[in-house]
Amino acid sequence: MHKHLIAVTGATGVTGQHLIPRLARRGLNLRYLARDIRKARQFLGNDVELVAADLDDRASFDRALEGVHTLYLNSGHSPALEEQQTNAIEAAVATGCARIVKLSGNIDSPAPIPEAHKALEAKIAACGLRHTFLRPNFYMTNLHYVAAGLKDGDTFTSAIPRDVKISMTDPRDVADLTATVLDEDSEHDGQGYYQTGAAVSLDEVAETFSRVLNRDIRYEMVDVDVWEDMVTKRGLPSWLIEHQVKMIGFAANGAYAYVTNATEEITGQKPRTLETFIADHALAFART
Numbered sequence: 001m002h003k004h005l006i007a008v009t010g011a012t013g014v015t016g017q018h019l020i021p022r023l024a025r026r027g028l029n030l031r032y033l034a035r036d037i038r039k040a041r042q043f044l045g046n047d048v049e050l051v052a053a054d055l056d057d058r059a060s061f062d063r064a065l066e067g068v069h070t071l072y073l074n075s076g077h078s079p080a081l082e083e084q085q086t087n088a089i090e091a092a093v094a095t096g097c098a099r100i101v102k103l104s105g106n107i108d109s110p111a112p113i114p115e116a117h118k119a120l121e122a123k124i125a126a127c128g129l130r131h132t133f134l135r136p137n138f139y140m141t142n143l144h145y146v147a148a149g150l151k152d153g154d155t156f157t158s159a160i161p162r163d164v165k166i167s168m169t170d171p172r173d174v175a176d177l178t179a180t181v182l183d184e185d186s187e188h189d190g191q192g193y194y195q196t197g198a199a200v201s202l203d204e205v206a207e208t209f210s211r212v213l214n215r216d217i218r219y220e221m222v223d224v225d226v227w228e229d230m231v232t233k234r235g236l237p238s239w240l241i242e243h244q245v246k247m248i249g250f251a252a253n254g255a256y257a258y259v260t261n262a263t264e265e266i267t268g269q270k271p272r273t274l275e276t277f278i279a280d281h282a283l284a285f286a287r288t
C-alpha cells in the first residue's frame with residue numbers, strides 16, 4: 001500500500017464518483033472527507049475510511065486532516081467557494097500536510113467561479129506546500145442540464161452561438177487524470193493541467209445526439225435574456241445565472257475552444273469522445 005495518506009474531498013460529486021473506483025484499484029492509502037457521512041457511505045461502501053468534514057467549518061478540517069500527507073481539494077460551485085476552500089487550505093498548512101492537489105477548471109475568465117479558483121491557486125502556491133492544479137474544461141455532464149429539453153422534445157436550447165466550439169471533457173477522463181496525479185506524487189509538482197476533449201459546436205452536439213440516439217435533434221439558440229428567463233423558471237439561483245451569462249459571453253468569443261493533450265500525456269489514453277459519452281448516458285437523454 002502507498003505509504004502516504006491521501007484525504008479526498010468531493011467524492012459524492014460529478015467527477016468524485018468516478019474517482020472512487022480508480023483510487024481503490026491503485027491500492028492507495030485513502031481517507032475520504034464528506035459533510036454528509038450517510039450520503040457518502042452510499043457511494044463509498046463500508047471498506048474505506050470516512051471522516052466528517054464540512055468546508056464551511058474550518059475546525060472540522062483541522063480534525064479531519066490530522067496525519068494526512070496529500071489533500072485532494074474539490075468541491076461544487078458555490079458563491080462561498082473561496083471561503084470554503086480557504087478553510088481547507090489553512091487547515092492543511094496547520095496540520096502539516098505536504099501536498100495539495102486542487103481541482104480548479106479554466107481559471108482565465110473574469111467570472112466569479114474561475115476568479116475564486118485563481119485566487120485559491122495563488123493561496124496554495126504562496127503557502128509553500130507542494131501542489132498540482134487540475135483545470136478541466138466544460139464537463140460533458142453539463143449536457144444533462146443544457147439538453148434537458150430532450151426529455152420531452154427534440155430540441156435543446158442555450159444562448160451560445162451554434163457554430164462556436166467548446167472543448168468538452170468527460171468527467172471520467174478527469175477522474176483518470178486525477179487518480180494518476182494523486183498516485184504519481186512528486187512528478188506533477190508545480191504543474192497546472194488544462195484538460196480537454198475535442199472541440200465541438202452545439203450544432204455538432206445536436207448531430208451527435210441525432211446519430212447516437214437515432215432521433216432528429218436540433219439546437220436552438222436564443223438571446224441571453226430569453227435564456228436567463230428560461231433558467232430562472234427552472235430554479236437556477238441568480239448568482240449562478242450571473243456567472244453563466246459571463247461564461248456564455250466568453251464561450252461566444254471562442255475562449256473555450258482550445259484543445260490540449262493533457263489526458264493522453266498523463267493517463268496514456270485518448271480522451272473519451274462526445275459520441276461515447278452520449279452513448280453511455282443514452283437513457284438519461286431519452287424521452288420520458
Ligand SMILES: NC(=O)c1ccc[n+]([C@@H]2O[C@H](COP(=O)([O-])OP(=O)(O)OC[C@H]3O[C@@H](n4cnc5c(N)ncnc54)[C@H](OP(=O)(O)O)[C@@H]3O)[C@@H](O)[C@H]2O)c1
Nearest residue numbers: 010011012013014035054055056075076077105136138139
Ligand atoms: N461543471 C463544469 O463544467 C466544470 C468544469 C471544470 C471545473 N469544474 C469545477 O469542478 C468543481 C466541482 O463542480 P461541480 O459543481 O460539478 O460539483 P460536484 O462535482 O458535483 O461536487 C460537489 C462536491 O462538493 C461537495 N461539497 C459541497 N459543499 C461542501 C461542503 N460545504 N463541505 C464539504 N463538501 C462539500 C459535495 O458534497 P455533498 O455530496 O455533501 O453535496 C460534492 O461531493 C467546481 O469547483 C467547478 O468549478 C466544473
